[in-house]
Amino acid sequence: MIAPNVQHSQGVTLVGGGALGGRDLRLALARAPMAVAADSGADRLLAAGILPDAVIGDFDSISSETMRKLPADRLHPAPAQDRTDFVKALQRIKAPLVLAVGFTGARMDHGLAVMNGLVLLPNHRCIVIGPKDIAFAAPPELALRLCPDDPLSLFPMTRLEGSSEGLHWPLQGLEFAPDAMIGTSNKVARPEVRMSFNRPGMLTILPRKRLDAAIKALAAAPFWPESDGSAAHDR
Structure with missing residues (x-):
């Protein structure tokens, strides 16, 4: 297990280099007050007038101007090329909650890589x-308070099975892949x-307006055991 560079008792807002609106940043920081950048996410934070508490990545896409403005003790190099900056940042954060913004955008391959990162580290509550x-990433068990007719999508990133109560189409008896x-x-x-x-391996997708319901549900959910091959994350 990689030792964390960043620790916070409440939550971390992880910022990527993709499109980032001020509303997204305010929404995340109100719930996860520590601002951490994944590589060029530092450019996005500085543009919003926020100095990152930490920057994690291989620093191949961050601007030279931003690098000059960042204190050396806030830079945490992660040069390995076998993982995305999103995954490298998650691996180095220890917090009960990570809210990731600036990671969705026009490039489909980047979006798929982020989804891969979620299931690669299913015990990092991101x-x-x-x-x-x-x-x-869905935990072993999840209880959500939602509204009837809310959309709820599940996308398997591996072969798995599940069960459900309260969904229009139950999951029992289905093999997902x-x-x-x-x-x-x-x-x-x-x-x-x-x-x-x-x-592990199921992605859960909810409307953005159900963010607080998801945060509450994940806080109460159990973790995957290490024996399942997941990267366990201490509470």
């Missing part, structure tokens, strides 16, 4: 905030939704 939706059955465009049938999965 929620990616997009323009309309949020996404996070990225090249077979997926669970997009499901919807909420009752205010309390319960789901469980037999292994």
Whole structure:
């Protein structure tokens, strides 16, 4: 396990180099007050008038002007090229919650890489905030308070099974896989939704307006055991 460079008792807002509106940043920082940049996310933070508490990455896309403005003790190089800056940053953050902004944008490969990062580190409670939706890796069990008819999509990044209560289309009896059955465009049938999965690898996608419900649910959810091959993250 990689030793963390950044620790916070409440939460961390992780900023990427993609499109970032001021509303996104305010939304995240109000819930996760420490600002950390993944590489060129530092450019986005400085442009918003915020000095990052830490910058993690290989520094191949951050501007030279921003590098000159950053205190040396806030720079945490992670030069390995076998992982994205998103994953390298998550690996080096220890916090009960990470809200990731600036990671969704025009490039499809970048978006897929971020989704890969979520399931690669399923015990790092990270929620990616997009323009309309949020996404996070499902824990073994999850109880959500939502509204009937809310959309709830599930996308498997590996072969797995699950069960559910409170969804319009139950998960029981289905074998999910990225090249077979997926669970997009499901919807909420009752205010309390319960789901469980037999292994890590399921992405949960909710409307952006349900961010606080997702935060509350993840805070109460169990972690995947290390024996499942997931990268365990201490509470």
